[in-house]
Amino acid sequence: MQTVNKTKKQPSRFKSVGLFIILSVLIIALSVISLSLGDINIPPLDIITSFIGIGDPDLTSILVEFRLPRILLAILTGIGLAVSGVVVQSIMRNPLASPDTLGLSSGSGLAAVAVTILLPLASPSVLSAAAFAGGSLVFVIVYLLAYKKGVEPIRFALIGVAVSAFCSSGIHLLISKANPNVNAALIWLSGSLWGRTWDQLIGLLPWIIILLPLIWLLAARLDLIHLGDEVARGLGARVELIRLVLLASAVAMTAAVVSVVGTIGFVGLIIPHVAKRLVGSRHKQLIPTAALLGALFVLAADLIGRGIAPPLEIPAGLIIGIIGAPYFLYLLWRESKK
Numbered sequence: 001m002q003t004v005n006k007t008k009k010q011p012s013r014f015k016s017v018g019l020f021i022i023l024s025v026l027i028i029a030l031s032v033i034s035l036s037l038g039d040i041n042i043p044p045l046d047i048i049t050s051f052i053g054i055g056d057p058d059l060t061s062i063l064v065e066f067r068l069p070r071i072l073l074a075i076l077t078g079i080g081l082a083v084s085g086v087v088v089q090s091i092m093r094n095p096l097a098s099p100d101t102l103g104l105s106s107g108s109g110l111a112a113v114a115v116t117i118l119l120p121l122a123s124p125s126v127l128s129a130a131a132f133a134g135g136s137l138v139f140v141i142v143y144l145l146a147y148k149k150g151v152e153p154i155r156f157a158l159i160g161v162a163v164s165a166f167c168s169s170g171i172h173l174l175i176s177k178a179n180p181n182v183n184a185a186l187i188w189l190s191g192s193l194w195g196r197t198w199d200q201l202i203g204l205l206p207w208i209i210i211l212l213p214l215i216w217l218l219a220a221r222l223d224l225i226h227l228g229d230e231v232a233r234g235l236g237a238r239v240e241l242i243r244l245v246l247l248a249s250a251v252a253m254t255a256a257v258v259s260v261v262g263t264i265g266f267v268g269l270i271i272p273h274v275a276k277r278l279v280g281s282r283h284k285q286l287i288p289t290a291a292l293l294g295a296l297f298v299l300a301a302d303l304i305g306r307g308i309a310p311p312l313e314i315p316a317g318l319i320i321g322i323i324g325a326p327y328f329l330y331l332l333w334r335e336s337k338k
Helices: 013-036 044-051 057-092 104-118 124-146 153-176 182-189 198-217 219-227 229-234 239-261 267-279 283-307 316-337
Strands: none
Touching: 013 044, 013 057, 013 267, 013 283, 044 057, 057 198, 057 219, 057 239, 057 267, 057 283, 104 124, 104 153, 104 182, 104 239, 124 153, 124 198, 124 239, 198 219, 198 239, 198 283, 219 229, 219 239, 219 283, 229 239, 267 283, 267 316, 283 316
């Protein structure tokens, strides 16, 4: 019986480097535009003079204290969610999987809403800590429920969906019984970068700096896992250990992001598919490509949300949802045809 190799031809390293350069330039360009636009439009020349220390102090304050941390946080958010999506889809071997499939976003959301409503005077750091703890706890629960002489991807996904539905019901229950603090909870659930500060950026940065290289270093192992458990074991991979480390890394990175900016869906679902179309399925190229695409996507969504109806701002999470929902339906339709 002959085996037909259907693996798509991988792009050359030269093409991958060229793509990385293009995406990086686009991110820089969008960042400059984001720095320029707002309630007060700042010309590029004034941005340059502000950053080299000879600009107007008021404009420098606006750029450094408000706009720059927001832009950098959008970039880190896109990186964290997109790379986590790559890991989850590869481990689950399911193109419709994402960090949301694990119940992570809903777990973080439930914890954050509970703190917002029950402890209205809680500081942002307490809210972030609660969201991180909620997402991590949900992952542990899902993993323990799914573990039965190992973790089958399908079983893991089904239990994740069930736990996610339970957490979502809890969120709706809290909101229905809530006091006026419900508005703050709803803003957090919509995934907004408004009002984010350097403190929140610095709190998220270590998670990305540590976990992103770790996931990339395990890219070859992730290639094996993606081929199937039996194949990976046959090639000497410690499947359960690798799966646990990678999933825990993806969960920690997503929980850290969600704890700062709120629930932003679809990034971890859409971006891995786009990245695979550009560079193929080898994770050494796929992971950095997804990271750059995710950063570009969230940055663009935040910019659109700020500019579509000024002075009002539409949260980036809502803009991404408007784009992501039709794409998700397309993925469902495409998978149903297979």
